[in-house]
Amino acid sequence: MKTKIAVAKGDGIGPEIMDAVLRIFAANEVELDYEFVEMGKSYFDAGHSTGMTEQAKETIENLGVLFKGPMETPKGKGVKSINVTARKVWNTYANQRDFRSLNGVQTVFSKAGVSVNMTIVRENIEDTYGGIEHLMTNDVAVARRIITRPGSAQVIRYTFEMARRKGYKKVACGHKANIMKLTDGLFLETFYEIAKEYPDLQAYDIIVDDLCMKLVSRPEMFEVIVLTNLQGDIVSDLCAGLVGGLGFAPSANIGDNISIFEAVHGTAPDIAGRNIANPTALLLSGISMLRYMGFTANAATIENALLYTLEQGKHTGDFGDRSTASLNTTEFADSVIASLGKQSSEGGVFSQPNFAAHGNKVQRPSENKLTVTNPDVKEEIMGVDVFVEYTGQPAELAGLAQTKLNNQFKMVMISNRGTQVWPTGSVFTELVNQYRIRLEKQEGIKLSQKDILGIVAELSDAVKVCSIEFLMNFDGKAGYSLAQGQ
Template sequence: MSAYTIGVLAGDGIGPEITSAAMTVLKAAEKRSGYELFDWLELPVGKAAIERYGQPLPQMTKDALRGCSGWLMGPHDSASYPPVYKAERNPSGELRRSFDLYANIRPSRSLAGVNGLTKEADLVIFRENTEGFYSDRNMFAGAGEWQVTPDIVLSAGVFTRRAAERIADAAFRAARKRRKRVSIVHKANVIKLGFGLFLETCYEVSKQYPDVAVDDFHIDAAAAHLVRHAHRFDVILTTNMFGDILSDLTGELVGGIGLAPGLNAGDEWAMAQAAHGSAPDIAGTGAANPTGLILSATMLLDWLGERHSDRRAEKLGRVIDKAVFSALAGETRTPDLGGNASTAQFAEAIIAKLPV
């Protein structure tokens, strides 16, 4: 009997192509391992859902996801949705808020065979995922912005001790399994109360982890240090907007945003979602690099394994992870990495590296 029902949200643009590639790799790895881990549940989201159900994220999709152990989400192209939907939270933001996926975890690793701007990076960003300066999701109802005159707009940032405590705890727990260093990124020198509360709370949580070293950086200094010294960072702990920005930076440093994985995790569910967008300019051409979403899926496997004490899921994630890195070091490459392989061909190259 399968252990986990995995929801599949293909999304827009290149989403269906990379989601299909990720499922193909996971199914092949599952078959070769002899495990029976997954049932797959494909659900409507994005433009296809608008056309059929009149909503980019139908209630039926949200209801079905509550019965899933986790899910894969392809990128969405909410910028191209009809104007009536642009005032709403986009599908990703709505899922993060509805399911309380408070930790956005985005690793960046230098990869053999990939010509990144840095060769020694191995870090992970823990981004608080529910509040901060993201005005579409930091209020109970409505958005945290007000246009008080035609020429004046106020945008609210929300910082709570509870949110800082739980993302800090997740970051320090992860650091214990890595190189035991957490760097807090903030702007408490200017936004003294909001970022001050975040910084103070993170340091309070650090006292529960005396074996983990901790330091902190202003956001501007952190960005500069990452460009020159990314290899010195282990776990970066930061707020919503800063984490979003820094993870794109670190993704480019190691070879490109198409390689950048991510996991949105809460206490009950997790959503594998690559850091990149829907790339509508190459949608349907077969040129998209599926690496980011496939590595996101391995993060989901690791999360499932830890949450359910399931070594099979953890082992399968490691096997796929190793196969991806081995394939990237080979000659089969998608156009963003200087090759001419299609999305499906690169997925097959990964499968060829799986143990028989």
């Protein structure tokens, strides 16, 4: 009996490259059956704000595996990306993208004899991709960057397990904890906590800007890198450039119940319907899907056929030797099919254990899973940061705020765009019309939430309050950062 998966062909060139890949699967007698689901731009246009029908959502949740082509999110209509929404709704917390040099795909590194072979794992749920943004004033927009201990642990543990399965020896954590000490700091702290469970693997960290510089100068240094969502998005596309572009970059979004395999290049509407698109990225993603589902023999055979095809100089119009005729999408798929059973000069591809064999058995939970790593942690309210709209000078704002304080609070600083401007600062610090007033508790005072909301209400009589953040200690450790210059 064939295993059924959900397939969404996508927008633009999506249907053409998906048809090519499924034809290659059929030629290799892959034991899969397909249920095609309705997702993408046309479903946004039809009034589905999520970009998919309810039937599509139900089908994917029942089958557990979605194979999808590239999809377009309409611009300027206030709707969220269908790609990001799908990853987040189904908690596909780990985005794995394998990058390696391919014979027949020339890059500056292949010409220099430098071989690229690395895997980027990107946290896929949190960070600024939560899309929680607000205009605090007409001039000031703010986004919340959410990094959680459970979410970090999930993707980091996945990374170490994957590295061990694939025989890698080194795992790096890319981060910006030197600046974002609480968010990236939490991610980095979790990385080293979990690394202790894998003494056979070398764990180290690298600041993300240094990482990018080294990736484009010495990519052979790296084997596995795990990063937060936004940084991982940027770095994974950078790595695609090392091996020929997004047309050669597979993408697997792995969750505990539902996983998504997709091409991450664009929909290329300018060439849609012309049968000239390159199906390689989607085919590589499909090969990853086969390995994930346990079809490792099919995956190896098809990958060998693709590598042999590329090595023979067969190419679509977007890459390869310009002195030889390019193939259209159908012809390229035909070449891969004709190469089934053949191997490149570098030898055969083994059925690499990239993924724990999963199939598509979905264990439907009865309720939303909630994870709290340490429910017994001791919490203490230390004060509040009050974000206000104000067009005057810092000393003037401090004077207004002082008139509203009671004997529970002291005002310790005022900042603008994260830089302290009161009680000390520089006249050269340029200002915008939003300030942060930090109030901390007086010695010996125990604060409640009601106390915090009360003082904020008092301040609101003097100045427009935009937002507040509680200042918390957790087991005696400050859960808030200092201002620049504080």
